[in-house]
Amino acid sequence: MSSPSVVQIDPTGGRPPRTTTWAGFALPGVGWLIAFFVVPVYAVMAVAFGSVDPILRTPQPAWNPLAWDFSAMSSLLDRVFGGDLGKVFIRTFSFVFLALAGCIAIGYPVAYFVARKASRSRSMLLALLVLPFWISYLMRMLAWTNLLQQDGYVNQVLQWFQVMDEPRNWLDGDWPTVVIGLVYGYVPFFILPLYSALERIDGRLIEAGRDLGASSFQTFVRITLPLSVPGLMAASVITILPMFGDYYTNSYLTSGSPRTEMVGNQIEFFLRGSSQPQTGASLVLVLMVFLFVLMVYYLRTTMKAQRESER
Amino acid sequence: MRTSRRQFLARSAQLGVLLGAGIPLLNACGGDSGGSGEQSTEPIADGLQPEKGPLRIINYADYVNPDVIADFEAKYGVKVEISTIDTDTEAVAKLASGALKVDVHHSMASTSIGNLIKGGLIQPLNRSYLTNRGNVVKAFDDPWYDPGAVYSVPYTFFGTGIGYRADRIDPAEIEAQGWDTLWNATTFKGQVSILDDEREAFTMAMLRKGITDINTLDQAIIDQALADVIELIDLVNVKVNIEGYKDIPEGTTTIAHTWSADLIAGAASYLPEGTSSDVLGFWHPPSEQYVVNNDSMGVLANAENPVLAHLYIDFLLDNAVAEKNFSWVGYLPALTKLDADYVIGAGYVPENLRSCVPTNDDIAKGLKYEALGPEGDAQYEAAWSKFTAGG
Numbered sequence: 001m002s003s004p005s006v007v008q009i010d011p012t013g014g015r016p017p018r019t020t021t022w023a024g025f026a027l028p029g030v031g032w033l034i035a036f037f038v039v040p041v042y043a044v045m046a047v048a049f050g051s052v053d054p055i056l057r058t059p060q061p062a063w064n065p066l067a068w069d070f071s072a073m074s075s076l077l078d079r080v081f082g083g084d085l086g087k088v089f090i091r092t093f094s095f096v097f098l099a100l101a102g103c104i105a106i107g108y109p110v111a112y113f114v115a116r117k118a119s120r121s122r123s124m125l126l127a128l129l130v131l132p133f134w135i136s137y138l139m140r141m142l143a144w145t146n147l148l149q150q151d152g153y154v155n156q157v158l159q160w161f162q163v164m165d166e167p168r169n170w171l172d173g174d175w176p177t178v179v180i181g182l183v184y185g186y187v188p189f190f191i192l193p194l195y196s197a198l199e200r201i202d203g204r205l206i207e208a209g210r211d212l213g214a215s216s217f218q219t220f221v222r223i224t225l226p227l228s229v230p231g232l233m234a235a236s237v238i239t240i241l242p243m244f245g246d247y248y249t250n251s252y253l254t255s256g257s258p259r260t261e262m263v264g265n266q267i268e269f270f271l272r273g274s275s276q277p278q279t280g281a282s283l284v285l286v287l288m289v290f291l292f293v294l295m296v297y298y299l300r301t302t303m304k305a306q307r308e309s310e311r
Numbered sequence: 312m313r314t315s316r317r318q319f320l321a322r323s324a325q326l327g328v329l330l331g332a333g334i335p336l337l338n339a340c341g342g343d344s345g346g347s348g349e350q351s352t353e354p355i356a357d358g359l360q361p362e363k364g365p366l367r368i369i370n371y372a373d374y375v376n377p378d379v380i381a382d383f384e385a386k387y388g389v390k391v392e393i394s395t396i397d398t399d400t401e402a403v404a405k406l407a408s409g410a411l412k413v414d415v416h417h418s419m420a421s422t423s424i425g426n427l428i429k430g431g432l433i434q435p436l437n438r439s440y441l442t443n444r445g446n447v448v449k450a451f452d453d454p455w456y457d458p459g460a461v462y463s464v465p466y467t468f469f470g471t472g473i474g475y476r477a478d479r480i481d482p483a484e485i486e487a488q489g490w491d492t493l494w495n496a497t498t499f500k501g502q503v504s505i506l507d508d509e510r511e512a513f514t515m516a517m518l519r520k521g522i523t524d525i526n527t528l529d530q531a532i533i534d535q536a537l538a539d540v541i542e543l544i545d546l547v548n549v550k551v552n553i554e555g556y557k558d559i560p561e562g563t564t565t566i567a568h569t570w571s572a573d574l575i576a577g578a579a580s581y582l583p584e585g586t587s588s589d590v591l592g593f594w595h596p597p598s599e600q601y602v603v604n605n606d607s608m609g610v611l612a613n614a615e616n617p618v619l620a621h622l623y624i625d626f627l628l629d630n631a632v633a634e635k636n637f638s639w640v641g642y643l644p645a646l647t648k649l650d651a652d653y654v655i656g657a658g659y660v661p662e663n664l665r666s667c668v669p670t671n672d673d674i675a676k677g678l679k680y681e682a683l684g685p686e687g688d689a690q691y692e693a694a695w696s697k698f699t700a701g702g
Contacts, residue, residue: 054685056430057400058407084700091701149563171563172501173548255558256507256551258544258701269696273398275688 041288048073048281057275072278073285080286085266089290092262095175096243099182103190103239104232106183111191111235112224115198126195132188141252144181145171148253173257181249190239197231198224230305237298244291263287348431351612355621357439362616364389366623369402370417371395375627376639383626389619399423406432406611414614415623418466418606421456422510425682428462433609435461440621443628448645450674451605455681464624467642468605469572470669470677471511472595474555476565477663485594490519492566492594494539496547502565504550504558505543509695510680511602512551515568516540518600525602526681528690537694541702551699556641557581559591570604571595571667575660576641588661595666603669603677605645643668 046061049068053060062068079085114125132140147154148170155167170177201224209219247264254260263283270280364387368375372395380391394411396402399420405411407430419427427433438444444464451465473492475485479499485492493515496503505512514525516536527533543549552558555569560581567573571593578588595601608627610620626632633644638659643649651668654660660668669677683691 052685053407053430055426056403056407056432057426057685057688058404084697084702088700169501173550254550255504255554255563256699257548258541258551258699259548261699261701266696266700269699270692272401274400274692274696275685276692277404 044281044284048278048285050278052275052278059277059281072276073282076279076282076286085283088261088263088266091175091260092244092264095179095182095260095262096240098179099186099243100236100240102179102183103187104236107187107190107194107235108232111194111198114191115195116201116224129188129191129195137185138248138252140185141181141249144184145252148177171253171255173254173259175260177253178250178260178262181253182243182246185246185249186239186243189242190235192235193238194228194231194235197234198228201227230302233298233301233305237295240294241291244287348612350429350431351434354435354437355617357437359618361387361389361618361622364391364616364619366391366415366616366619367411367413368393368415368417368623369396369406369411369413371397374418374640374642376636378639379627379632379636382632382635383623386626387619387622391623393417403427403432412613412615413611414616414620416609416611419463419609420606421454421604422680422682424456424463424607424609427609428457431612433462434612434614434617436464436610436624437621440618441625441628443625443630446628446630446633446646446648448647448671448674450671451645454605454607455679457607463607463609464628465645466606466608466627467572467640468603468645468669468674469570469642470595470667470673471506471515471568471570471602471604472593472666474559474567474569474574474577475592475594476559476562476590477592478590479565482592482594485592489594489596490515493543493549493568494519494546496566499547499565501548501550502563503543503547503567504552504555504564505540505568506555506570507551507553509691512540512568512698513537513691513694514602514678514680518596518602523600523678525678526683526687528683528687530690533690533694537698540698544702560586571669572642574664574667575643578661578664579638579641579659589663591661591664593664593667598670598673598676599678601669601673601677602680603673604680606642 043061045068046063047059049065049070049072050062051060051069052058076085080089110129114122114129118125146152149155150167150169152170154170155164158164159167205223205227206219209223210216214222245264245267247262247268250260250262250265267280267283267287270276270283274280366383366389368391370393375393380393383389384391394405394413396405399418399422402416402419403423403426406413406416406427416427416433419433424433441464447465448468451460451468453459454463454465457463473485473490475482475492480492480496488495493503493505505515510525513533513536516539517523517525517527517532519539520535522532524532550564553569555564555567556573556576558564559567559569559574560577561583574591574593578591582588582590608624610617610624614620627636627644628646630646630648633646634649634657637644637649637654643654651660651665651670654668655662655665
């Protein structure tokens, strides 16, 4: 019996693909970037380097760069580098990186289990992971304020297990409460991209490691963990970027204690509660620069990991 | 309608800012001017028929009784739409940007009214529509923030003092210590709060030191007030919020720098079941050092329903309506009939919270916040930012 003939179809019709056609596919993305990134950033700059209406104290954006006034930014930088706002930045970075550590400690095992160990129950576990998204973030934080009250369930459980003798005032402005709140709020954002990366790891590599005599732990450390680094980095970036601008977690869980003030709280004050919106907008730009540095590090690391994986 | 290139650019920027940087920045960029206009000097004519609405109001959340709104809607056959704000600054920004079309500003701060008038955002009231204006406490006939009460009508009034749990701290101790109570409350660490408002907080610190010029622009005095308030961070682990109305009754806060009305509202709505209002107490300094403040209602200069807006304000000045509103809101209307004896006798305010109702003497002699001007605002806000940053 002769084998059936295979018809090869050339989608280009024999002609080389037109570069402009392919470039056209980038247009929606470029448009999106311009509309939702470039223009907003420029608007923030126009407010930061603009002025304020002398009567109503509303911002008067300076759309013409030649008219930009850098005095608010200059005063702000003095406060950030060596002034009181420097402490707020250090505090924010500390909270965010502690919360990231918490997300890794909780999220990695969960993502690993769902991706590599759960088989039939995977779909259900994934559904459970996204379950928190069904409830508003603010509502979840409000729920925590009840759970963390002195007579709340958290204290009751801890006392029942004799972890504490006296109920703790979790909401009196201590940093652990804010960090716990950030971990709770953002850990689902961490798990999902990490799960995706772990799930894509070629199982044959792990089997090869085991066949060559590596223990489960060695296989994890020498194969799974290195291959999950890009996913880990992506999950970290997705998690920490919104954490840096977060202000409501702190507001809800500490009733506005100055000891836990984050950069987002200062931005909120200047933009919503003061007559100095240009200072708030300047703070947004300063934070963006810090985040840009982090993004560059992330891009360099992922590119390096990609190069190594292609060797 | 054709859109000019300038309009297109401005609106594109607004859209981008809204989605990328948040509503506050949109407010910053809204409208062609986004700033002050010419002062409105002409009230609406007499005898006009009310518009068909809907009447649009800007107000804080839960700051007017929904039943009162429903009554107004039923009486005039119109719909009422309320846009909520969190701060007075936010309200001014939204109104100035033109982002919101509003007929009535329900709760103008006394420090903003002068600017709203000068900036052309509110219009003079035509008193021929305000048949209940005579019910208002006489002290507000010529208020410091709006000479002659041309543009505004008081909505609620209140004083600033210390709200506390009388079952945990002896009222006599508070009476003896005055404002020092907050600095001495080391045994209640984590259960002490001050108002999230730079003027209120620094005024409290100034009054503690005997300084009664609460509108001072003297940087040395502001810096001293800042230093004093910063002390509270380590001394009592102070919280900064405007939630005394629930935190004191619920017991999470023992001592709070707060508004008198918060205790009235707290006693009515936030005490745990079975807890007597006797656990609540309120202290304020003598009349000469008592800061009495009020929120006011006004009609926007560009109101689409100015007659209806006048009728709404007049509706809230009716004694029965105001009483119904007070029973839900907890903030006292500035009406002669609803004095301390009346609201206590009617059971709205417990006798032990009589001090929460400012007297005519308090209003007449009390200290008043005045607008500080751009530089003054910046001084206080910069100091406040340093405090909230942790000192």
